[in-house]
Amino acid sequence: MKPKSLLLAALAAVLATAAAAKDIELLNVSYDPTRELYVDYNAVFAKYWQAKTGDKVTVKQSHGGSGKQARAVIDGLAADVITLALAADVDALYDNAKLIPQDWQKRLSNNSAPYTSTIVFLVRKGNPQKIKDWDDLVKPGVSVITPNPKTSGGARWNYLAAWEFAKRKLGSEAKAQEFVARLFKNVPVLDSGARGSTTTFVQREVGDVLLAWENEAFLAVKEFGADKFEIVVPSLSILAEPTVSLVDKNVKKKGTEAVAKAYLDYLYSDEGQEIAARNYYRPRNETVAAKYAAQFPKVELFTIDAAFGGWTKAQKTHFADGGIFDQITTK
Amino acid sequence: MPFRPRRSVLPGFGLSLGFTLAYLGLVILLPLAAVFVKTSGMSWPDFWAAVSSPRVIASYQLTFGASFLAALFNVPCGVMLAWVLVRYEFPGRKLVDALVDLPFALPTAVAGIAFTAIYAKNGWFGQWLEPQGIKVAYTALGVWLVLTFIGLPFVVRTVQPILEELEPELEEAAATLGATRGQTFRRVILPALRPAIITGFALAFARAIGEYGSVVFIAGNRPMHTEITPLLIITKLEQYDYKGATALASVLLVGSFGLLFFIQLSQRRARRAHA
Numbered sequence: 276m277k278p279k280s281l282l283l284a285a286l287a288a289v290l291a292t293a294a295a296a297k298d299i300e301l302l303n304v305s306y307d308p309t310r311e312l313y314v315d316y317n318a319v320f321a322k323y324w325q326a327k328t329g330d331k332v333t334v335k336q337s338h339g340g341s342g343k344q345a346r347a348v349i350d351g352l353a354a355d356v357i358t359l360a361l362a363a364d365v366d367a368l369y370d371n372a373k374l375i376p377q378d379w380q381k382r383l384s385n386n387s388a389p390y391t392s393t394i395v396f397l398v399r400k401g402n403p404q405k406i407k408d409w410d411d412l413v414k415p416g417v418s419v420i421t422p423n424p425k426t427s428g429g430a431r432w433n434y435l436a437a438w439e440f441a442k443r444k445l446g447s448e449a450k451a452q453e454f455v456a457r458l459f460k461n462v463p464v465l466d467s468g469a470r471g472s473t474t475t476f477v478q479r480e481v482g483d484v485l486l487a488w489e490n491e492a493f494l495a496v497k498e499f500g501a502d503k504f505e506i507v508v509p510s511l512s513i514l515a516e517p518t519v520s521l522v523d524k525n526v527k528k529k530g531t532e533a534v535a536k537a538y539l540d541y542l543y544s545d546e547g548q549e550i551a552a553r554n555y556y557r558p559r560n561e562t563v564a565a566k567y568a569a570q571f572p573k574v575e576l577f578t579i580d581a582a583f584g585g586w587t588k589a590q591k592t593h594f595a596d597g598g599i600f601d602q603i604t605t606k
Numbered sequence: 607m608p609f610r611p612r613r614s615v616l617p618g619f620g621l622s623l624g625f626t627l628a629y630l631g632l633v634i635l636l637p638l639a640a641v642f643v644k645t646s647g648m649s650w651p652d653f654w655a656a657v658s659s660p661r662v663i664a665s666y667q668l669t670f671g672a673s674f675l676a677a678l679f680n681v682p683c684g685v686m687l688a689w690v691l692v693r694y695e696f697p698g699r700k701l702v703d704a705l706v707d708l709p710f711a712l713p714t715a716v717a718g719i720a721f722t723a724i725y726a727k728n729g730w731f732g733q734w735l736e737p738q739g740i741k742v743a744y745t746a747l748g749v750w751l752v753l754t755f756i757g758l759p760f761v762v763r764t765v766q767p768i769l770e771e772l773e774p775e776l777e778e779a780a781a782t783l784g785a786t787r788g789q790t791f792r793r794v795i796l797p798a799l800r801p802a803i804i805t806g807f808a809l810a811f812a813r814a815i816g817e818y819g820s821v822v823f824i825a826g827n828r829p830m831h832t833e834i835t836p837l838l839i840i841t842k843l844e845q846y847d848y849k850g851a852t853a854l855a856s857v858l859l860v861g862s863f864g865l866l867f868f869i870q871l872s873q874r875r876a877r878r879a880h881a
Contacts, residue, residue, distance in 0.1 A: 340844065342844040342845065343844050346843060346844055346846060349846070367846055370846070371846050423827065423841070425841050425844070425845060426840075426841055426844045426845075462828065463744055463826055463828070464744050464826040464827065464828070465826065465827045465828055465829075466827065467822070467827070467840075467841075467844075478723075479722065479723070479726040479727070479728065479729075479743070480726070480727055480728040481726060481727060481743075481744070594845075595845075596659075596842075596845065596847065596850065597659075601659075601661065601829075604661070604828075604829035604830060605659070605660045605661045605664075605829060605830055
């Protein structure tokens with residue numbers, strides 16, 4: 276081969292790879308407190324994907340109350356993946372628009388929840404109200420901040436954790452209902468999402484205790500200083516499983532199925548799990564979990580499947596219109 | 607006899623009326639019709655259950671009550687502001703005049719957040735008011751406050767042009783005829799302003815009923831206490847209950863329209879009685 280044609284061939288090869296390397300854009304529709312997590316993760320995933328395929332992928336994020344986000348996708352927001360606060364909100368994509376198959380939760384391991392979290396208390400420095408456990412929240416004069424369980428995923432976990440605590444301690448569903456009703460009597464402000472409640476508690480200085488996602492509580496302490504807030508871990512809490520899914524109809528239309536799938540799979544990789552842990556989400560991977568064990572307080576956790584028979588049932592009994600939450604708040 | 611417009615010296619009646627109807631239809635009636643079409647998918651018992659649950663009733667009371675009181679409060683304050691702006695010359699008058707329109711232009715969410723920050727326990731006013739037992743942020747009082755804020759320009763801007771046309775000579779004449787200041791105000795000025803005041807009140811009232819952005823920040827949103835109806839509509843949407851949401855929306859729509867219509871009607875009657 277002559278040098279000239281060799282050069283041409285090389286040039287052609289470069290051009291071919293350049294033409295094959297695509298610019299891909301993904302949209303990740305997520306809930307309120309995952310902003311920081313996915314900013315980190317998107318950068319790492321983009322690097323991984325470019326190394327693997329040569330394609331440049333940009334992931335856009337959208338955040339808001341979990342239920343509101345699900346509704347936006349149902350109404351046509353072209354999300355490639357959704358990473359929401361709880362399975363019930365992902366279920367809504369099947370129930371209302373058939374955007375995903377019914378058995379979506381079985382497609383990825385660990386119930387499609389690559390990281391978990393739990394509910395803890397954030398109190399003001401020195402814990403002036405001496406709040407130690409759930410039963411301190413129903414005492415008269417204690418002001419509790421939580422978002423509205425009707426609109427916020429996090430608030431539903433809060434509510435269910437309080438319910439299960441009361442059921443175990445007081446021994447009956449009826450007593451649990453009374454307990455939760457008393458708790459919500461102590462709530463002066465119901466924001467629609469977790470971030471809104473954090474703002475109310477931290478910036479407006481309303482309330483003695485914030486019921487918060489563990490990661491959100493850590494973030495608040497990190498952001499606003501350990502001289503202002505403390506984290507209190509109750510004796511019992513709920514294993515919150517924020518779930519993720521491909522939005523099948525959208526990725527098929529956009530031709531992004533492979534990359535969107537890889538985006539979710541990579542959350543389970545060592546690197547993905549490390550990022551989750553660094554953002555205060557509890558990793559599923561045992562080696563990573565062991566590495567970050569000191570970071571997460573030990574607390575007895577129960578699952579929603581064991582205590583409430585799964586999300587579909589809990590949603591219907593407690594949070595649907597006319598359900599128990601409506602009953603206790605209209606009394 | 608078929609309807610036929612009187613020949614006007616200005617041409618283009620057919621075209622402009624056609625345009626008006628098409629425009630109204632497209633911009634106002636079509637979206638509103640969609641609300642009723644969605645609602646009509648519900649059976650009567652479902653509809654009734656959606657619009658009459660205790661929580662919803664409490665939200666009507668707050669929405670209509672706070673809106674009414676806010677509009678009412680704006681009447682004396684707005685008239686006074688308009689009076690000052692029209693009758694007196696003072697440095698900075700133009701500035702004050704422009705300030706009045708600010709609630710029109712400002713995104714209402716900004717107003718809501720600002721009011722909340724000021725009146726929360728650690729805010730500029732809140733830190734003084736709360737120890738006195740006066741809670742503004744996260745109460746119905748806060749709702750009323752922001753509704754007053756957004757309603758003010760409506761009263762000022764409807765009363766102002768009428769006041770401008772009302773000549774001071776009228777008042778001077780009343781005074782020379784022996785009327786006291788109070789009599790001049792009640793018998794001369796107020797009757798001339800009444801239609802404008804009523805219109806301003808109605809506009810402020812209607813605007814407040816639909817207000818969402820500012821209220822949700824300051825209200826606290828507790829069911830039965832500080833939850834406004836527009837928030838319940840959003841809440842229902844977030845639970846994928848589109849029909850329930852449109853049912854509430856239709857109640858608000860019919861309520862607001864009924865009020866505006868009634869006010870128009872009574873105003874016309876008052877004007878006729880006055881003439």
